Amino acid sequence: MISSVNTSTSSYSALRGLNSADSAVHTSQKRIASGRKVADAYDDGAAFSVAEGLRGDAAVLGAANERLAVGKGMIDVAVKAGQFISSSLQDVKATLIKLSDPSLSAQDRANYQDQYKSQVGDIGAFVKDAKYNGVNLLEQGASDQKIVSNGSGGSVTVKAQDLQTSLVDALTNADVSSASSAAALIQPGGTVATAQDSLGTALNSLAASAKSVDNSIKSNNSIVDATTTGIGEITDADLTKEAAALQAAQVKQQLAGQALSISNQSSKSLLGLFQ
Structure with missing residues (x-):
C-alpha cells in the first residue's frame, strides 16, 4: 500500500461511514419526530403520491358527510314538525267530535x-316554522x-311534502258551521281522515330519506376509516423499530467518528520516517 500525505483511502472510507451513520440518524430522528416513515416526497415519492x-x-x-349532516338536520326539523302536527290533528278531531253534537248550545258551538x-x-304555524338552513x-x-352523498356523483333525494295544501288549507276551508258538517269531517274518507293519511305518507317519506342519509353517512365513515388505515400502512413509522434503529445509528456514528479520527492520525505517523 502506498503511504501518502495527499491521499488517505482510510480517511475517505471512514468519512463515508460517518456520512452514512449521520444520514441514518437523521432518517430515524425524522421518522420519530413525525411518526411517519413517509412524511414527504423526499422519503418516497411514489408512496407519498399514493x-x-x-x-x-x-x-x-368528509365534505360529503358535512352536506349529509345538513340534510339530516333539515329532515329532522320537518319530521319533528310533523309529529307536532299529528298531535294537533288529534286535538282537532276531538273538537270536531264535540262540534258534531246537535245538542250544543249556540255559545258552546261558537266556542x-x-x-x-x-x-x-297551530298546524299552519308548525308547517310555516319547519325551516332549517x-x-x-x-x-x-x-x-x-x-343532497350530495359521496365523491362520485351520488346523491340522496328528499321529497318535499306540501302539508300546507293537504292539511292546513283543507282544514281551514272545512265547514264546521253545523253538527252534521262537523260529523262529516271525521267520517272515514272525510277531510280529517284524508289529512291524517297525507301526514302519514309525508312522515313515512321523510323517515325513509332520513334512513338513506344515515346509511350514506355510515358508509362514508367506514370508507374513511378504512382509507385512513391504508394510509397509515403506507406512511406510518413503527416507532419501536425506529427507536432501536436510532440507537444503532448513533453508535455507528460515534464509531465512525472515532475511525475517522484514527485515520487522520495515520499521515502524522509518516513524520517518524524522517526523524
Whole structure:
C-alpha cells in the first residue's frame, strides 16, 4: 500500500461511514419526530403520491358527510314538525267530535268553532316554522332537495311534502258551521281522515330519506376509516423499530467518528520516517 500525505483511502472510507451513520440518524430522528416513515416526497415519492391521493379521497367523503349532516338536520326539523302536527290533528278531531253534537248550545258551538280555528292555526304555524338552513320541506311550493352523498356523483333525494295544501288549507276551508258538517269531517274518507293519511305518507317519506342519509353517512365513515388505515400502512413509522434503529445509528456514528479520527492520525505517523 502506498503511504501518502495527499491521499488517505482510510480517511475517505471512514468519512463515508460517518456520512452514512449521520444520514441514518437523521432518517430515524425524522421518522420519530413525525411518526411517519413517509412524511414527504423526499422519503418516497411514489408512496407519498399514493397517500396524498387517498387523503384527497377521504377529504371528499368528509365534505360529503358535512352536506349529509345538513340534510339530516333539515329532515329532522320537518319530521319533528310533523309529529307536532299529528298531535294537533288529534286535538282537532276531538273538537270536531264535540262540534258534531246537535245538542250544543249556540255559545258552546261558537266556542268550539274558535277552538277549532286556533288548532288549525297551530298546524299552519308548525308547517310555516319547519325551516332549517333556509329550507322548508312542508310548505306550499317546496322543492325536492338533492343532497350530495359521496365523491362520485351520488346523491340522496328528499321529497318535499306540501302539508300546507293537504292539511292546513283543507282544514281551514272545512265547514264546521253545523253538527252534521262537523260529523262529516271525521267520517272515514272525510277531510280529517284524508289529512291524517297525507301526514302519514309525508312522515313515512321523510323517515325513509332520513334512513338513506344515515346509511350514506355510515358508509362514508367506514370508507374513511378504512382509507385512513391504508394510509397509515403506507406512511406510518413503527416507532419501536425506529427507536432501536436510532440507537444503532448513533453508535455507528460515534464509531465512525472515532475511525475517522484514527485515520487522520495515520499521515502524522509518516513524520517518524524522517526523524
